[in-house]
Amino acid sequence: MATVFFALGVFAAAYVFAILVFAQPISAIESGVVWASNGLTGFQHQLQHSNELGYLVLQQDASQQRVLYRFSSLDMVMFRTLAWVMAILAGVCFLLSLARWPFKRLVIMQSKQSEEPASKGVLLAYASQTGGARQLALQFQKAADALMDVHCVSTLNVAQMRQYQRVFFVVSTYGEGEPPDSAHRLVADLHRQSSTSPPPSSSSSTSFAVLALGDRTYRTFCAFGHSLTNLLEQVGFTREQAVHEVDRMDMASVSAWWQRIAHSIGLHNTTIHQDLSTFTVCENQHLNAPNHDRAAHYLRLHCDGVRYQAGDLIAVTPKVIPPTHERLYSIASCEEHYVDLLVRQHRREDGTLGTASSFLCKLAKGDTVEAQIRVHESFRLQGDRPLIMIGAGTGVAPFRGFLQQKQQWQSTSEHWLIFGEQYAEYDDYFHADFTRFQQDGLLTRIDKAWSRSEQRYVQAILIKESERLYKWVTQKGAQIYLCGSRVGFGEMVLEQLTVILGEDTLQHCLHSDLY
Numbered sequence: 389m390a391t392v393f394f395a396l397g398v399f400a401a402a403y404v405f406a407i408l409v410f411a412q413p414i415s416a417i418e419s420g421v422v423w424a425s426n427g428l429t430g431f432q433h434q435l436q437h438s439n440e441l442g443y444l445v446l447q448q449d450a451s452q453q454r455v456l457y458r459f460s461s462l463d464m465v466m467f468r469t470l471a472w473v474m475a476i477l478a479g480v481c482f483l484l485s486l487a488r489w490p491f492k493r494l495v496i497m498q499s500k501q502s503e504e505p506a507s508k509g510v511l512l513a514y515a516s517q518t519g520g521a522r523q524l525a526l527q528f529q530k531a532a533d534a535l536m537d538v539h540c541v542s543t544l545n546v547a548q549m550r551q552y553q554r555v556f557f558v559v560s561t562y563g564e565g566e567p568p569d570s571a572h573r574l575v576a577d578l579h580r581q582s583s584t585s586p587p588p589s590s591s592s593s594t595s596f597a598v599l600a601l602g603d604r605t606y607r608t609f610c611a612f613g614h615s616l617t618n619l620l621e622q623v624g625f626t627r628e629q630a631v632h633e634v635d636r637m638d639m640a641s642v643s644a645w646w647q648r649i650a651h652s653i654g655l656h657n658t659t660i661h662q663d664l665s666t667f668t669v670c671e672n673q674h675l676n677a678p679n680h681d682r683a684a685h686y687l688r689l690h691c692d693g694v695r696y697q698a699g700d701l702i703a704v705t706p707k708v709i710p711p712t713h714e715r716l717y718s719i720a721s722c723e724e725h726y727v728d729l730l731v732r733q734h735r736r737e738d739g740t741l742g743t744a745s746s747f748l749c750k751l752a753k754g755d756t757v758e759a760q761i762r763v764h765e766s767f768r769l770q771g772d773r774p775l776i777m778i779g780a781g782t783g784v785a786p787f788r789g790f791l792q793q794k795q796q797w798q799s800t801s802e803h804w805l806i807f808g809e810q811y812a813e814y815d816d817y818f819h820a821d822f823t824r825f826q827q828d829g830l831l832t833r834i835d836k837a838w839s840r841s842e843q844r845y846v847q848a849i850l851i852k853e854s855e856r857l858y859k860w861v862t863q864k865g866a867q868i869y870l871c872g873s874r875v876g877f878g879e880m881v882l883e884q885l886t887v888i889l890g891e892d893t894l895q896h897c898l899h900s901d902l903y
């Protein structure tokens with residue numbers, strides 16, 4: 389394309405030059421007779437001015453003289469104007485062609501750069517969905533005392549990574565063995581590169597190591613860490629060591645990996661430990677009926693100086709018999725120094741109670757909890773836009789936080805809550821708060837589905853309100869936030885939303901936190 393532009397530019401430049409050098413000033417024509425030879429036919433043409441007849445183009449040959457064209461003075465002014473307009477356009481075209489060259493040179497230089505030996509030192513790249521990998525990357529950076537560049541993979545491409553001698557990845561796995569949202573672009577770039585260009589020679593290649601975060605209860609344990617490793621090797625990166633798998637943020641395992649990495653970059657005696665804060669319990673209230681086998685608790689925790697945004701998570705590490713694994717909970721508030729939670733007492737398939745939820749549900753006023761705030765980038769609000777919040781069970785928790793944040797913003801946007809649980813009489817969590825938000829005009833609409841007391845599910849609301857939902861998204865620009873368990877609820881809702889909105893529209897407005 390740049391070549392076509394350049395050819396046009398050269399032609400345009402020649403044209404401008406010809407007009408400026410050869411065009412006859414009109415006064416010169418007026419004063420007498422101008423001869424011009426037609427190169428194609430060989431005939432001699434003469435331009436003659438007559439006060440009565442205007443400008444005459446005469447054909448002169450051996451036998452006779454004939455008038456070929458006659459132009460008035462106005463015609464001549466128009467010709468001249470037209471010539472100048474064309475000259476200016478041609479000049480602009482030429483300048484544009486010149487401007488294209490530096491761009492082209494830049495692109496060529498960049499692609500050459502990717503083949504050159506790595507010139508930068510160490511890069512630490514993280515891919516996180518619920519903030520754990522990001523948090524670790526920041527701790528590694530602190531421990532390495534700024535010896536490494538640290539970036540989220542969403543800001544990187546393969547060419548940029550090749551500029552480093554070594555790249556360390558801290559990545560989690562999401563969905564069923566999938567990359568976190570932030571890694572999709574890099575994965576696409578790696579696939580593109582692996583199918584188009586041959587890998588550079590191994591002598592100049594960047595080396596890498598992967599710390600893979602996951603959860604062993606998933607069949608696809610640390611799957612993204614492994615698929616990333618394969619892709620990097622396919623495009624010519626050199627693996628330094630086997631993928632290091634970490635189960636549910638086991639800090640002993642994280643620390644062992646870090647010791648090896650730190651040693652290899654010349655750092656000695658750097659320790660890494662989870663940056664936990666101590667929260668004090670202000671309130672613990674059992675929300676549903678006393679003998680309910682799915683007890684839900686409202687907890688209010690206090691920690692001086694703690695900050696977060698609506699939609700963020702808190703990772704709680706219970707003090708019980710080791711080994712203990714952290715557990716993530718959606719924050720149900722948006723307040724400085726305070727974190728509210730909605731915790732379900734988890735019961736495993738064999739009937740035993742979940743460790744972290746038991747620990748939290750038994751806490752009394754004044755007890756303390758070690759925890760860490762986790763940035764949940766993909767589930768935060770994106771400005772003050774209308775919201776459709778769809779949640780089931782304790783998945784309604786972040787929406788209370790959203791509405792508190794919107795209240796602080798004095799939002800005038802429209803907000804719609806669709807909530808599903810089992811029993812209207814027991815499970816209407818945060819009823820008083822949502823009613824108040826509705827009375828204040830912040831919550832435009834609430835729809836609830838009670839599966840046991842009314843045999844009604846969230847999907848039934850979506851079907852009934854499909855036209856309204858479509859209009860909210862396509863006409864009001866509403867964003868959809870979906871939170872709850874993936875199996876059953878999440879999958880069904882996603883299916884229904886795809887029917888109503890179509891896949892493309894849904895992808896552009898959906899934020900989901902399905903677990």
Ligand SMILES: Cc1cc2nc3c(=O)[nH]c(=O)nc-3n(C[C@H](O)[C@H](O)[C@H](O)COP(=O)(O)O)c2cc1C
Nearest residue numbers: 516517518519520521560561563565602603609610
């Ligand atoms: C919805 C969801 C799906 C997950 N899927 C997997 C998985 O397929 N394989 C796995 O090993 N871990 C899986 N995990 C566990 C996470 O990888 C693990 O909690 C990790 O520490 C999260 O790191 P992050 O906070 O940086 O995203 C999943 C977690 C969630 C919430």
